[in-house]
Amino acid sequence: MKFLMFYVNDTSNTKVPTGILYLLTILKQRGHSVSVFDNSIYGQEKDKNDHDIRGSFLNFQLLDLRPYGVTYNRVTQDYVDTEVARHLQNFDPDIIGISITEDTSNSGLYFASLCKRILPNVPVIVGGVYCMTRPDQVISHESVDMVCVGEGEIALPTLVDRIAKGESIDDIQNLWIKKSDGSIIKNPVGSLIDLNLLPYPDLSLVDDRHLFAPFAGHVYKMTYIESQRGCPRRCTYCCNQVFLNTYKDHIKNYLRRKNVGRLIDEIVYLKNEYGLNFIQFTDDDFLLRPVEELVEFTKLYKERVNLPFWIQAEAWHATDEKVGLVREAGCVSISMGVETGSEYILTKIMKRKTPREKTIEAFRIMHKHGIRTSANVIIGVPEETRETIFQTIELIRECEPKSVNSAIFIPYYGLELREYAVQKGYLDDNYHRDLKDSWRAVLTMPQISNDELENLARTFVLYASLPKEDWSDIEKIEKKPDENVELKKILENKFWNIMLERGINLDIPGFDYDGFLKERRTELSMRKPRNSYQDAGHVGTA
Ligand code: B12
Ligand code: SF4
Numbered sequence: 406m407k408f409l410m411f412y413v414n415d416t417s418n419t420k421v422p423t424g425i426l427y428l429l430t431i432l433k434q435r436g437h438s439v440s441v442f443d444n445s446i447y448g449q450e451k452d453k454n455d456h457d458i459r460g461s462f463l464n465f466q467l468l469d470l471r472p473y474g475v476t477y478n479r480v481t482q483d484y485v486d487t488e489v490a491r492h493l494q495n496f497d498p499d500i501i502g503i504s505i506t507e508d509t510s511n512s513g514l515y516f517a518s519l520c521k522r523i524l525p526n527v528p529v530i531v532g533g534v535y536c537m538t539r540p541d542q543v544i545s546h547e548s549v550d551m552v553c554v555g556e557g558e559i560a561l562p563t564l565v566d567r568i569a570k571g572e573s574i575d576d577i578q579n580l581w582i583k584k585s586d587g588s589i590i591k592n593p594v595g596s597l598i599d600l601n602l603l604p605y606p607d608l609s610l611v612d613d614r615h616l617f618a619p620f621a622g623h624v625y626k627m628t629y630i631e632s633q634r635g636c637p638r639r640c641t642y643c644c645n646q647v648f649l650n651t652y653k654d655h656i657k658n659y660l661r662r663k664n665v666g667r668l669i670d671e672i673v674y675l676k677n678e679y680g681l682n683f684i685q686f687t688d689d690d691f692l693l694r695p696v697e698e699l700v701e702f703t704k705l706y707k708e709r710v711n712l713p714f715w716i717q718a719e720a721w722h723a724t725d726e727k728v729g730l731v732r733e734a735g736c737v738s739i740s741m742g743v744e745t746g747s748e749y750i751l752t753k754i755m756k757r758k759t760p761r762e763k764t765i766e767a768f769r770i771m772h773k774h775g776i777r778t779s780a781n782v783i784i785g786v787p788e789e790t791r792e793t794i795f796q797t798i799e800l801i802r803e804c805e806p807k808s809v810n811s812a813i814f815i816p817y818y819g820l821e822l823r824e825y826a827v828q829k830g831y832l833d834d835n836y837h838r839d840l841k842d843s844w845r846a847v848l849t850m851p852q853i854s855n856d857e858l859e860n861l862a863r864t865f866v867l868y869a870s871l872p873k874e875d876w877s878d879i880e881k882i883e884k885k886p887d888e889n890v891e892l893k894k895i896l897e898n899k900f901w902n903i904m905l906e907r908g909i910n911l912d913i914p915g916f917d918y919d920g921f922l923k924e925r926r927t928e929l930s931m932r933k934p935r936n937s938y939q940d941a942g943h944v945g946t947a
Pocket of ligand 2: 636637638639643644646690
């Protein structure tokens, strides 16, 4: 069978989409022919993409990725539509899959309509996290035939195999199926996949621009590795709630991890096959692994992989012993959710159980081990006030991370905090996240306006990093940015000097940066030009 997958990614937020790759690799291994239509490379939303906005929030220094071949074509929707039609004609798929998040669901469903217009008899299946929160909305779309309401690694290959054999597909777990009379079969979610049984992702299936990404001031050739899936906690603003609710009948098996030996084999394979020189783990909390496993991981990773890597961790598990182990293995940077400095917001609104002292201690430990740290905060949750935001600023000042990511709360479907916002009248029950809202505050709360929230998000890192004597000037650029352009430049310069001194960027000792770029340039010079359209270029993030 020929399976075509749409990777709907309008913001050109690159990096390898792990889940989709698992699905395609499994299908390919089963003898099916697979192809990807990836709209990341068209840069349709490039005037205001996440990278640029986060760069303007001073979350990191923007880097020019063009020398590494990471360029995009700024094109119109008509152009993309023609490309889709050409792809459909050339590949002539038997089944079409579309992967969406809430933000990209409008685009994804637009592609579904386009496919149906061109190939009306080819079934369309839609999957991705949004389908776990609003399967009814997705299946009701006239161009959608099936929705994957859970993990896809068993459901999708079963579907494709059965269609190939002409067998019934009506009882496949995790799938909702629309029948010709319009009725819908809603199969329950089945058991969770054992991560050890997954194939090594076939990175050749995605455009190699997804592999060249910036980190802390340099570009590396990297991929995401999923060593663990799930999180045991239930913070009210986090997508893990969606997964836990979806799999409420399988909760005991929800949090899974790959065996260390299996994990190392996969990384060694990917390193050798694709010439990777950096690894990022997607795990929500890499340090959840018990110490014995981290000891084994450290030994094998050093011996067999020996590449710098980045993880995310939760303060509870960032103990001296665990941080020391991953540091020894080659971990250069840890990203940690600090979220808020307000005790009330933390415990009552976010329902997070990590006390502020624990967070401060975790940063102290990570710095002691020479790890570059990055702190993530969320502002604008229900009941947030200017005062609670300044409590967060104070906490960040105490933690002294090397970089700070300030985000505004997004009320995605399926989150407890969204329900709360609706109940309190802060959010319209029909609110649906769209990319046009990127980095916008969307709740309507009496105690703080959205303008104030957005202005604070934009200046958050200045408040959190510059000496307090600068705060009155920061307030001027927070409140009247247009009238204080020069002042903004001066403060931003001062900020970069402080952060560069503190270590926002990182030179990995012994890494041959010049050699790597030269090698990439040679590789690119031997390639045929990608196409004749305007090369808009791209700046990326760390
Ligand atoms: C790594 C990551 C990225 C990477 C890779 C993206 C990717 N698609 O893999 C990058 C940096 C590119 C990225 C970008 C974005 N991300 Co992101 N990302 C993640 C993260 C941390 C892990 C994703 C992952 O690997 N999960 C594990 C895999 C196995 O699960 P999965 O991708 O959902 O796929 C499984 C199923 O959903 C299903 N499935 C998926 N697609 C399809 C398609 C078909 C046909 C079928 C049958 C099944 C199926 O099968 C897969 C295997 O089981 C998640 C959080 C999380 N824990 O999931 C956020 C998350 C998915 N991202 C999110 C968002 C918002 C975005 C962006 C919109 C951000 C932006 N404004 O640019 C873009 C959109 C990109 C896109 N179109 O996917 C949100 C989505 C929220 C929501 N409710 O919709 C999440 C949940 C985080 C959050 N804030 O809550 N992201
Ligand atoms: S600890 Fe992190 S990953 Fe886990 S539920 Fe809370 S926010 Fe989500």
